[in-house]
Amino acid sequence: MKFNVRSRGDHTSNVLTQRIKTYLEEFDLIYDEQEPDIVISIGGDGTLLEAFHQYKHRLALTSFVGIHTGHLGFYADWQPDEVEKLVIHIAKTPFKIVEYPLLEVVIRHTNDQETERYLALNECTVKSMEGSLVMDVEIKGESFETFRGDGLCMSTPSGSTAYNKALGGAILHPSLASIQLSEMASINNRVYRTIGSPIVLPEHHTCLLKPKSEGDFQVTIDHLTLVQKKVQSIQCRVAEEKVRFARFRSFPFWKRVRESFITE
Numbered sequence: 001m002k003f004n005v006r007s008r009g010d011h012t013s014n015v016l017t018q019r020i021k022t023y024l025e026e027f028d029l030i031y032d033e034q035e036p037d038i039v040i041s042i043g044g045d046g047t048l049l050e051a052f053h054q055y056k057h058r059l060a061l062t063s064f065v066g067i068h069t070g071h072l073g074f075y076a077d078w079q080p081d082e083v084e085k086l087v088i089h090i091a092k093t094p095f096k097i098v099e100y101p102l103l104e105v106v107i108r109h110t111n112d113q114e115t116e117r118y119l120a121l122n123e124c125t126v127k128s129m130e131g132s133l134v135m136d137v138e139i140k141g142e143s144f145e146t147f148r149g150d151g152l153c154m155s156t157p158s159g160s161t162a163y164n165k166a167l168g169g170a171i172l173h174p175s176l177a178s179i180q181l182s183e184m185a186s187i188n189n190r191v192y193r194t195i196g197s198p199i200v201l202p203e204h205h206t207c208l209l210k211p212k213s214e215g216d217f218q219v220t221i222d223h224l225t226l227v228q229k230k231v232q233s234i235q236c237r238v239a240e241e242k243v244r245f246a247r248f249r250s251f252p253f254w255k256r257v258r259e260s261f262i263t264e
């Protein structure tokens with residue numbers, strides 16, 4: 001089996017990375033940065049987001065597992081003192097795979113530039129570069145509302161505990177193939193009206209965001225920030241691809257939610 005280990009870059013994560021690499025090579029696993037079967041991410045959820053984007057072109061062939069060197073994470077749920085146990089699991093047992101849904105974002109431009117397609121593990125956010133964001137929101141081809149406010153966030157179920165949660169979005173179990181649209185400070189008065197609460201769309205329900213006027217937009221895909229010009233539409237839906245996590249033991253999602261947000 002081929003593996004890669006990705007570190008957040010701090011001293012603790014780097015030391016752990018070297019240890020795991022040595023252990024796994026002693027078990028005759030092959031270190032391969034290009035085509036790993038498994039990627040061990042060491043740091044936090046942010047480190048796993050970066051690992052995901054490095055291998056998003058081969059998601060069906062690469063599985064991820066995360067070790068946290070800071071606080072407990074959603075993607076990084078192994079502790080540094082469990083490294084030996086994890087290494088033995090990776091080397092000796094065929095691992096179970098758990099798949100989580102992803103968000104597909106397609107950006108089209110008014111000047112017929114090539115369409116851009118992105119995959120997000122957490123979310124995509126859209127903000128205006130200047131002034132309020134004003135976008136028509138269509139769901140399944142039907143006009144839904146005109147949004148006016150700071151921005152919009154479309155998250156995956158596993159990303160629902162990240163930016164989406166800070167916006168008052170619901171936490172969704174990652175087994176639900178869905179995406180969630182939440183608002184950032186919408187303007188609501190007698191002239192402008194939005195739904196005002198987060199909405200959850202199932203698979204095959206496409207959400208189209210169409211700017212009311214030409215302008216520049218700041219679009220984020222997970223930790224990546226893009227400036228998008230001449231945007232005609234931003235299309236969001238559940239992606240066909242899924243991300244695969246290697247599971248060696250049970251760690252129920254709701255237990256992780258509780259331990260991250262309620263009690264240690």
Ligand code: NAP
Pocket residue numbers: 043044045046047049070071072073074075076122123158159160161162163164166221222223
């Ligand atoms: P960052 O600003 O350095 O860190 C964002 C924080 O979000 C970190 O504490 C990170 O955990 C945590 N996080 C990432 N994915 C998560 C998840 N699925 N569930 C719960 N927490 C999660 O940025 P970054 O490390 O590059 O991560 C980018 C992410 O930051 C974006 O995808 C977005 O979700 C999030 N973000 C949140 C807000 C907000 O809450 N107001 C604003 C902007 C961006 P670790 O410390 O374990 O890495």
